[in-house]
Amino acid sequence: MMDELDLLKKDWQKKEADLPRLSYEEIYKMTWKRSSSIVKWIFYISLMEFLFWTAINVAFTDAEAWETIKSMHLYEFTIVMTTLSYIILVFFIYKFYINYRQISYTDSSRELMKAILKVKRTVTQYVWFNIAIFAVSLITSIYGSLRYGPDGKKLVTAAGEAGNEALFWLLITGMILLFVVVFITLLWLFYKLLYGLLLNRLRKNYKELEQIDV
Amino acid sequence: MPTTEIQKTLEHQFVSELELHQNIVHKVCTLYTKDKEAHNDLFQEITIQLWKAYPKFRGEAKFSTWMYRVALNTAITQYRKSKKKVDTYDYDSVIFKVKTEEYDPTEEQQLQLMYSAIRELGDIDKALVFLYLEDKDYREIAETLGITEVNARVKMNRIKTKLRTIINP
Numbered sequence: 001m002m003d004e005l006d007l008l009k010k011d012w013q014k015k016e017a018d019l020p021r022l023s024y025e026e027i028y029k030m031t032w033k034r035s036s037s038i039v040k041w042i043f044y045i046s047l048m049e050f051l052f053w054t055a056i057n058v059a060f061t062d063a064e065a066w067e068t069i070k071s072m073h074l075y076e077f078t079i080v081m082t083t084l085s086y087i088i089l090v091f092f093i094y095k096f097y098i099n100y101r102q103i104s105y106t107d108s109s110r111e112l113m114k115a116i117l118k119v120k121r122t123v124t125q126y127v128w129f130n131i132a133i134f135a136v137s138l139i140t141s142i143y144g145s146l147r148y149g150p151d152g153k154k155l156v157t158a159a160g161e162a163g164n165e166a167l168f169w170l171l172i173t174g175m176i177l178l179f180v181v182v183f184i185t186l187l188w189l190f191y192k193l194l195y196g197l198l199l200n201r202l203r204k205n206y207k208e209l210e211q212i213d214v
Numbered sequence: 215m216p217t218t219e220i221q222k223t224l225e226h227q228f229v230s231e232l233e234l235h236q237n238i239v240h241k242v243c244t245l246y247t248k249d250k251e252a253h254n255d256l257f258q259e260i261t262i263q264l265w266k267a268y269p270k271f272r273g274e275a276k277f278s279t280w281m282y283r284v285a286l287n288t289a290i291t292q293y294r295k296s297k298k299k300v301d302t303y304d305y306d307s308v309i310f311k312v313k314t315e316e317y318d319p320t321e322e323q324q325l326q327l328m329y330s331a332i333r334e335l336g337d338i339d340k341a342l343v344f345l346y347l348e349d350k351d352y353r354e355i356a357e358t359l360g361i362t363e364v365n366a367r368v369k370m371n372r373i374k375t376k377l378r379t380i381i382n383p
Contacts, residue, residue, distance in 0.1 A: 004381055005346075005374055007321065008328050012347040019240040022257075027236070028229045030261040037259060038293050105263045105284045106270060109341070110360025112287050198293050201337070205290050208338040212369045213361045 038198055039103055039116060045194065046096060046123040050089070053130045057085060060137075072144030078137075085133050092126040113206040120195060131187065135180045142176055228268050231277050232261065238281050241348075245332070245340055246289040260288045282345065283358050290337050324381045331380045335373070342370055 069078045099119045105112060146152035159168035232239075239260050243253045264284050271280055332343055338359070345355045356366040 004324060004328065004378060008325060008377075009347050009349065011325055013349075016237050019237050019244075022233070022236055024229055024233050027232050027261060028225070030258050031225065031229065031265045033258055033262060035259060035262045035266070036255075037263065037288070038291055041293070104267070104270075105287045106267050106280065107287075108283075108358060108360030109287050109290055109338075113291060116291060201293065202291055205337045208336055209359060209361065212338070212359075212365050 038202060039100075039119075041198055042116070042120055042123070042195075043100060046119070049123055049127060050093060050096075053126070054089060056130075056134075057082070057089075069141075069144075072141065072148045074140055074144050077140060081133065081137065085130075088129060089126075092122065092129075096122050096126075110206075110209050113202060113209070116202060117199075117206060120199065124191070124195075127187075127191070131184060135184075138180065139176055142172070146172065224268070225265075228265060232264065232281075235278050235281055238278060238348075239285050242285045242289050242344065245344055246337070247294070252294065256289060256292065256294075259292055260285045263288045279354070282348070282350075286341050286344070286358060290341060327381050328377050331377055339369075339373055342366065343373060346370060 066075075066078075069075055096119065099115065099122055103112065103115045103119065107115070146156055156165070156168070159165050239257055240253075242260065243256045247253045247256050264281065267284055271277070274280075332340065335343065341359060342355060345358060350358075352363045352366050352370075355370075356363040359366065361369075
């Protein structure tokens, strides 16, 4: 008996004649069209992320903000944090660029998928780093304004006179934590949606390929 | 030669080569898409990726060998809307039509069953079967996908068994 797959192979090769054919002109036009590849989308989204978080950093550190920071005794802390986040930003952009350059459709499928996922991972790491910075800044500035801000001081004294200062701090801490958790969850959902749609198939395929080589 | 001239020559070279070997791209598109519109979209994206990679090509391999790689890589990594209805194809792709006059009914039915089974495979398995049907050896299949030759063979044997049980239940 003839192998069924050989039969299929024969049949497959016979079908070449029935395939659609494009003219030289049609193909030529295609070379001028814009790509809609995942790589391109990841690149654009990442650029927006870098811009967004850098803009947030810049927006929150104008001259007025520096005065408030000084009055809250957080000057040195903020200087260190800002310097650190800019150094890390430069590092991330460098890493992103290097990873991005390594993407090549002429590599093997495994290498290509690995490279695409690596670019995405760098950006995710950058986003989490920013969330961490954001959370720390939020907590310290709320603490600072309660300790040293005029309204904050009144609040703390009032709480102290009522005899439940400990409870007051507990409530404040709880509220900040709740806010941070809600904020991170929303952001996480946003990312899940944004990259999930784009990368689900790629991740699945990468896993499938990895499993073959176990 | 000024740069634009070189660019033009390069582009002419590329388009001519692709026109000659376009069957490969069409075959990948038929395997990985389910309607005409998606077929054309994927064809276009593969063309763009090929053109982008062309300056790096430099004739190290055969143009067609290099095309298999870029075309499959594009199909495997490209984001595509997954259709909810899997069984219905609004596009009767030529490649899956078995020519009735040429085969006896059992053979025809077997082929039809195998083609629809292949359509249901995952992207990676599809790539393996495709390269196999294109008469590539295991070394080339393994190199294209980035797995070892032994594992490519093992995986292909599993797919073969799966296809056999589908046609001989």
